[in-house]
Amino acid sequence: MTETVPVVDMQGISIAFPGVKALDGVDFRLFPGEVHALLGENGAGKSTLIKALTGVYAVDDGTITVMGTRQSFATPAAAQAAGISTVYQEVNLCPNLSVEENILLGREPRRRGGIHWRNVRRRAEEVLEQLQLGHIDPRSVLSSHSIAIQQLVAIARAMQVDARVLILDEPTSSLDADEVQQLFSVIRTLRDRGVAILFVSHFLEQVYEVSDRMTVLRNGRLVGEYLTPDLPRMGLISKMIGKELDALAELEEAESRRHPDRTQEVPFLRAEGLGRKGSVRDVTVTVHAGEILGLAGLLGSGRTETARLLFGADRADQGQLSIGGTARTLRTPRSAIDRGIAFSSENRKEEGLIGDLSVRDNLILALQAGKGWWRRVPRTTQDELAERFIRALDIRPSNKDSLIRDLSGGNQQKVLLARWLITDPKLLILDEPTRGIDIGAKTQIQKLISSLAADGMSVVFISAELEEVLRLSDHIAILKDRQMVADIPNDGVTMEDVMTVIAGTNA
Amino acid sequence: MSVLTRTPAPLDRSRLSRLQGRARYAPTLATVGLFLAMFAVGAAMYPGFLSGQVFLNLLIDNTFLIVLAVGMTFVILTGGIDLSVGSVVALSMMIAASLLQAGWNPVAMIALVLLTGATFGLLMGLVIQVFEIQPFIVTLAGLFLARGLCYVISVDSITVTDPFFTSMAQARIPLVGKLFVSPGVVIALLVVAVAFYVLHQTRFGRTVYAIGGGESSALLMGLAVPRTKVLVYGISGVCSSIAGILFSFYSLSGYSLAATGLELDAIAAVVVGGTLLTGGYGYVLGSLAGVLVLGIVQTFISYEGTLSSWWTRIVIGALLLAFILLQKLFTRKVRLT
Numbered sequence: 036m037t038e039t040v041p042v043v044d045m046q047g048i049s050i051a052f053p054g055v056k057a058l059d060g061v062d063f064r065l066f067p068g069e070v071h072a073l074l075g076e077n078g079a080g081k082s083t084l085i086k087a088l089t090g091v092y093a094v095d096d097g098t099i100t101v102m103g104t105r106q107s108f109a110t111p112a113a114a115q116a117a118g119i120s121t122v123y124q125e126v127n128l129c130p131n132l133s134v135e136e137n138i139l140l141g142r143e144p145r146r147r148g149g150i151h152w153r154n155v156r157r158r159a160e161e162v163l164e165q166l167q168l169g170h171i172d173p174r175s176v177l178s179s180h181s182i183a184i185q186q187l188v189a190i191a192r193a194m195q196v197d198a199r200v201l202i203l204d205e206p207t208s209s210l211d212a213d214e215v216q217q218l219f220s221v222i223r224t225l226r227d228r229g230v231a232i233l234f235v236s237h238f239l240e241q242v243y244e245v246s247d248r249m250t251v252l253r254n255g256r257l258v259g260e261y262l263t264p265d266l267p268r269m270g271l272i273s274k275m276i277g278k279e280l281d282a283l284a285e286l287e288e289a290e291s292r293r294h295p296d297r298t299q300e301v302p303f304l305r306a307e308g309l310g311r312k313g314s315v316r317d318v319t320v321t322v323h324a325g326e327i328l329g330l331a332g333l334l335g336s337g338r339t340e341t342a343r344l345l346f347g348a349d350r351a352d353q354g355q356l357s358i359g360g361t362a363r364t365l366r367t368p369r370s371a372i373d374r375g376i377a378f379s380s381e382n383r384k385e386e387g388l389i390g391d392l393s394v395r396d397n398l399i400l401a402l403q404a405g406k407g408w409w410r411r412v413p414r415t416t417q418d419e420l421a422e423r424f425i426r427a428l429d430i431r432p433s434n435k436d437s438l439i440r441d442l443s444g445g446n447q448q449k450v451l452l453a454r455w456l457i458t459d460p461k462l463l464i465l466d467e468p469t470r471g472i473d474i475g476a477k478t479q480i481q482k483l484i485s486s487l488a489a490d491g492m493s494v495v496f497i498s499a500e501l502e503e504v505l506r507l508s509d510h511i512a513i514l515k516d517r518q519m520v521a522d523i524p525n526d527g528v529t530m531e532d533v534m535t536v537i538a539g540t541n542a
Numbered sequence: 543m544s545v546l547t548r549t550p551a552p553l554d555r556s557r558l559s560r561l562q563g564r565a566r567y568a569p570t571l572a573t574v575g576l577f578l579a580m581f582a583v584g585a586a587m588y589p590g591f592l593s594g595q596v597f598l599n600l601l602i603d604n605t606f607l608i609v610l611a612v613g614m615t616f617v618i619l620t621g622g623i624d625l626s627v628g629s630v631v632a633l634s635m636m637i638a639a640s641l642l643q644a645g646w647n648p649v650a651m652i653a654l655v656l657l658t659g660a661t662f663g664l665l666m667g668l669v670i671q672v673f674e675i676q677p678f679i680v681t682l683a684g685l686f687l688a689r690g691l692c693y694v695i696s697v698d699s700i701t702v703t704d705p706f707f708t709s710m711a712q713a714r715i716p717l718v719g720k721l722f723v724s725p726g727v728v729i730a731l732l733v734v735a736v737a738f739y740v741l742h743q744t745r746f747g748r749t750v751y752a753i754g755g756g757e758s759s760a761l762l763m764g765l766a767v768p769r770t771k772v773l774v775y776g777i778s779g780v781c782s783s784i785a786g787i788l789f790s791f792y793s794l795s796g797y798s799l800a801a802t803g804l805e806l807d808a809i810a811a812v813v814v815g816g817t818l819l820t821g822g823y824g825y826v827l828g829s830l831a832g833v834l835v836l837g838i839v840q841t842f843i844s845y846e847g848t849l850s851s852w853w854t855r856i857v858i859g860a861l862l863l864a865f866i867l868l869q870k871l872f873t874r875k876v877r878l879t
Contacts (some may be wrong), residue, residue: 111762115764123762126759127756127758127762127763128763129755129759129763129822130756131566131751131754131755134749138749139764139766140748140749140752140760141745141766143745143748145745148743149742149744150743150744150745176566192763241754393603465766475749
């Protein structure tokens with residue numbers, strides 16, 4: 036591919052949020068007539084980069100040049116005016132209006148006496164035709180179409196303003212294979228017309244199918260820009276996941292923990308072909324007492340969905356689940372908690388902690404909920420428990436009355452862990468317990484998890500960091516495209532082994 | 543359509559979507575059907591029910607409610623609510639009656655009343671938009687405020703003796719045969735027509751629907767969301783003051799306690815007329831049909847004679863419930879597709 040002048044040239048972009056450097060000196064270019072994939076694991080900085088380009092976030096440092104002009108977009112509208120259109124993961128259209136209206140809303144052709152509906156239809160038909168979507172009836176209501184079609188309508192709307200740059204943020208996450216192909220043919224049509232397309236997806240197969248160029252980010256830094264044919268899949272995955280820091284080497288001691296004997300007793304939890312329509316399928320796992328089951332897979336592969344099924348947060352509609360040898364159907368989290376299952380969510384802020392309450396109040400929450408609100412946990416017991424767990428988990432500041440929102444991410448995570456530990460669960464499901472926390476806290480939490488397992492607690496451990504999963508788990512269940520594809524005992528399994536399964540084209 | 547895309551599958555899909563598109567009209571058509579059915583039942587049960595004038599009287603007796611329901615339709619289409627309308631009607635009547643008593647020219651007075659209604663509505667809209675407060679709370683405050691202002695003007699009822707108003711109260715516009723309507727009906731239907739035009743033929747109107755369909759989407763699409771949201775409350779305010787004037791034509795007085803609870807009748811009419819309380823779906827013609835349904839319930843009760851007027855409330859309550867359930871089923875179906 037010949038190097039032409041980039042349409043978009045971002046140089047040395049840095050954006051910091053309180054306490055986090057979301058982007059650190061990242062360069063990024065978009066060329067006309069090219070599909071450029073932006074890749075990286077969760078938290079790598081993909082969406083921050085997109086938001087910098089579309090005017091949602093202001094840039095702290097660095098320059099953005101669009102078609103030769105230095106730009107600093109203050110609003111999404113300003114970016115749109117400069118020819119940068121974005122189609123978001125969730126369709127941002129009005130489901131109650133017709134397709135033609137959604138394409139032209141706010142730009143309807145008018146004549147004396149109001150909107151010229153015939154021209155609205157004509158213009159909508161033209162745009163749809165150009166994208167080879169002539170079969171979509173412009174008069175039909177948007178909500179009567181599948182998400183895929185709605186997504187295509189959103190692209191049609193973006194094209195209506197004559198966009199030079201089209202950003203597609205996870206456009207395929209809710210599409211089936213045929214719909215993806217339809218989307219791709221539209222993407223190729225636009226590419227051939229000289230539009231620069233920024234494509235974000237966690238489906239690597241799709242990235243290889245449609246993209247010409249890739250940029251990989253990790254932890255807010257640029258790993259590199261590559262032409263797609265030059266970077267094989269394995270290379271890409273290792274660049275996305277990266278090598279771990281040496282600081283974790285000290286955890287090797289915990290590694291000596293013996294894998295529990297699986298053959299003898301009844302497993303604590305056993306799932307067979309567990310699944311849910313639109314979520315994950317084929318989840319077959321066994322967790323014995325004192326065992327750590329790791330869930331591995333890329334972002335969007337169904338890790339969290341699996342955890343939610345095991346906890347009853349989503350009700351399974353396929354397969355069986357047995358707990359302690361008895362078949363059970365978990366209808367609600369309540370029934371899971373009653374059977375000794377605890378779930379620590381990956382969204383600390385939204386689904387876990389209450390920022391305006393103290394460490395003690397947050398710690399006591401699950402215990403209190405389990406007892407029922409009318410039997411209050413006595414204040415002295417609360418204080419005792421809080422102090423004990425603050426000491427045991429080394430929560431800082433070691434003040435039970437400080438507010439959760441003032442704690443660092445790592446310490447918040449410890450509080451969340453402690454909350455469930457107080458209830459003395461038999462199975463602890465941890466979804467990304469180490470995400471976004473510093474390396475020291477990470478090590479502490481990992482150690483804690485292995486020592487809990489050594490004491491006989493079962494753990495389901497989810498992490499985007501493969502090395503972490505490999506180090507801690509006795510068994511590894513591998514998920515891919517919302518389906519469980521393998522369950523392997525962790526006897527000298529290497530990162531390469533797991534990556535091969537994840538990268539494998541024959542699922 | 544190009545030759546390439548003329549395959550059977552997409553055609554089927556588009557026909558299907560056209561059918562589903564018609565589902566948008568289902569609640570409104572149900573209201574019209576209900577009205578016709580009630581009219582037919584009335585005609586079968588009572589002699590003299592089946593006459594054009596019975597129908598026209600429905601309009602004559604409910605002119606102010608029609609206008610209120612029109613303004614309320616705008617607000618509810620954006621997903622909001624306006625509880626202040628009943629009080630603004632009373633306030634408009636009080637201002638009208640007291641100014642006429644003071645010897646104002648009726649035309650100047652009407653202009654001032656409309657301006658008051660518009661200002662009142664716009665101010666509530668601004669508070670809702672700028673401070674991001676629930677419309678329910680802001681317009682509830684507006685309800686108390688406007689009602690209180692009525693008492694500031696006068697605690698007692700004020701009689702209107704202005705010749706223009708008395709002539710409007712008695713005027714009959716003859717139609718074919720012996721049929722007639724009042725001038726108020728003409729005004730109310732004019733308001734409906736203008737509202738229909740604005741909602742379907744202007745960008746402002748389409749933005750009203752877009753906000754109801756998804757406010758954040760509408761914002762991302764670059765539509766004038768804040769301005770539109772403020773304006774719908776202004777429109778509702780204007781409609782309330784028009785309704786106040788029409789009510790004055792009808793009652794020839796101003797009284798602080800007038801039109802209490804009228805906001806609830808207006809909301810009921812809009813909902814029965816097929817507009818979704820969550821916004822985005824509904825038609826101003828549906829709201830007109832909703833008013834007629836509420837009106838015919840009242841006519842029924844008066845024809846029955848033995849029934850207490852409280853039965854009107856009970857029937858309206860039952861109807862409202864039935865229509866909310868119908869809408870629930872409807873939205874569930876839309877979401878499934």
